Amino acid sequence: MSLQGPADEIVVTGMASVAGPDLEGALERLPGAIRARAVRAERVTQLALTAADAALRGAGITGRDGGPDPRLGIVLGTAFGCLLTNALHQRRLAETGPGGVSPRTFAATVSNAATGEITIAYGLGGAALTVTAGLVSGLAAVAEGRALMASGGLAALLAGGADAWGAPLARWLGDAGLAEAIVPGEGAAFVVLERRRDAVARGARPLACLEVAATGFEAESRETPRLLPDWGGQAIEGAPVFPGLGERALVAALQWLASAAGGTRCIVRDRCPTGQVAAVAWRREEAG
Numbered sequence: 001m002s003l004q005g006p007a008d009e010i011v012v013t014g015m016a017s018v019a020g021p022d023l024e025g026a027l028e029r030l031p032g033a034i035r036a037r038a039v040r041a042e043r044v045t046q047l048a049l050t051a052a053d054a055a056l057r058g059a060g061i062t063g064r065d066g067g068p069d070p071r072l073g074i075v076l077g078t079a080f081g082c083l084l085t086n087a088l089h090q091r092r093l094a095e096t097g098p099g100g101v102s103p104r105t106f107a108a109t110v111s112n113a114a115t116g117e118i119t120i121a122y123g124l125g126g127a128a129l130t131v132t133a134g135l136v137s138g139l140a141a142v143a144e145g146r147a148l149m150a151s152g153g154l155a156a157l158l159a160g161g162a163d164a165w166g167a168p169l170a171r172w173l174g175d176a177g178l179a180e181a182i183v184p185g186e187g188a189a190f191v192v193l194e195r196r197r198d199a200v201a202r203g204a205r206p207l208a209c210l211e212v213a214a215t216g217f218e219a220e221s222r223e224t225p226r227l228l229p230d231w232g233g234q235a236i237e238g239a240p241v242f243p244g245l246g247e248r249a250l251v252a253a254l255q256w257l258a259s260a261a262g263g264t265r266c267i268v269r270d271r272c273p274t275g276q277v278a279a280v281a282w283r284r285e286e287a288g
Helices: 020-028 032-038 043-058 083-096 103-107 113-122 137-150 167-175 196-201 218-227 248-259
Strands: 010-019 072-077 128-131 156-163 187-195 208-217 234-237 265-271 276-284
Touching: 010 020, 010 043, 010 137, 010 196, 010 248, 020 032, 020 043, 032 043, 032 113, 043 083, 043 113, 043 156, 043 187, 072 113, 072 137, 083 167, 113 128, 128 137, 137 156, 137 187, 137 208, 137 248, 137 276, 187 196, 187 248, 248 265, 248 276
Parallel strands: 072 128, 072 156, 234 265
Antiparallel strands: 010 187, 010 208, 156 187, 208 276, 265 276
16 A cells, blocks of 8 residues: 555544444444443443444554553543533432442543543553533544644544433523524544554555644634635535534534545534534545
């Protein structure tokens, strides 16, 4: 396999998404040891684990030998993290007191629980970050992952978003006056990022090039066209077309990548009612 672009380009070698209605089947497809871990986890972690597993396998990164590998990292973006688990824990605490609360539930009330579970399950010993940027969290994670890869030190990195939907979140969004701005949905989506030379050296086929990314706040959103000029390709606006939460715009990007012709370009943009904006420019890899 030969280089089709600059050796230091950041490319996508694996990608996958899992929607909430498909979670049960996705859990069944996990390797035995990881499936046993996942079924004990809370829902957003289950969604993240299943999508991460499929993306890693698509990239040909399937196992761990020895201890955690410091060359492998992860950036997970989530709008609401473990809000459902926090609501469950708080309700049980209010109803039964401390004696009726599960230590297992308490351990999953931190926002980086899903990131931690993935790093343990797959031996990712490098950077492990959890970021939140509202409904653009998945794109923001990809932007952060691209920056980490460009800085060197990592051979590959999982970047993506995951969020879970449930009654406590629906109530919170209603109370906050945000319900009308969101198309309900849940899921997870990940890409595996590598430098082109590393992917080619291990025989992995780049699927797309991650050309540039920008994040910011609504007050700065008029600057986004300057940061991401017309890339000569299609523009996909995430809100309010796609259902879902922090993962929704990344799912839209993966849908485009799955069907796009080689060499075509696309900018995926999204904004959150709370002010965050993000945009990522992709180029579909030529076949061959």
